[in-house]
Amino acid sequence: MTTAVETRDWGVEWAAALDELELDVVEVEAMLADERRLAETPPSNLWRPPTELGALPLELRPRADEILTRQLAAAEEIARRLTANRQQMAMTSRIETGEAVKRPVYLDCAM
Template structure:
């Protein structure tokens, strides 16, 4: 029974670690194509009970990696929004609010 419980948690952590590894790979690839399908969502297993104590360091390390990946995603989203805002001002001329030409003939 204990081996089944430990094995179920190990498999759950394997799935979670694979998910965060895929996100890390995606973040490392600066030229990832927009057509790449999104990763399938990780679903927590049900009825596993408490995490075995010997797996806690691994679970903590996975959580740390997830938090780092989430911070990087947030940073990149913010940079992307800033770049889009700057691009829209450049393309539309929004940044220039003063007249460019003054007719002095009158």
Template sequence: MDWNGAWIDALDELELDVARVEAMLADEHRHAETPPADLWRPPTELGALPLELKPRADEILTRQLKVAEEIARRLTSNRRQTAMTARIETGEAIKRPVYVDRAM
């Protein structure tokens, strides 16, 4: 088994997965309803990462973390927008008296 080649293939697959998510985030409407279904699974029995591939693996990890942060930011934004919309539609956010007692 070509140990270095196996790691290169694994990193290629992982990098492709990150690129797909980056593309989805860049074009919100393209994959809004149908996100990519192929989940990346780490290969088994590869052994330690070859030192010459560490910079590439670190770069992919950095991109993954950036994508995860962007997804979390967008989810938070969507929750806020949904909560605001719900309050507007129901009037729940503004607690006002239903009537004014003018007898006083």
């Protein structure tokens, strides 16, 4: 007699889990490609690894590695853009607009 655990197809369940994870990466990549969409899109739900699936089947390892590589590239691009944004904010904060400091327009040297 086989139990429900023995009849589960781990490969199919892992493939479904990788599909879900890959959709998250595709969404981030699309937002990075379209800054307007990035500003208007609320954050998505965090991906949670499936429970009770056991070890990743070897035939799915290349796909999992490719998804990980894409995730790392997206995270690196996000970090790069955050750094550029901070640098731009620091630069613009040093630009004198004349509004904060009132200086004389002319100097009377006749005195």
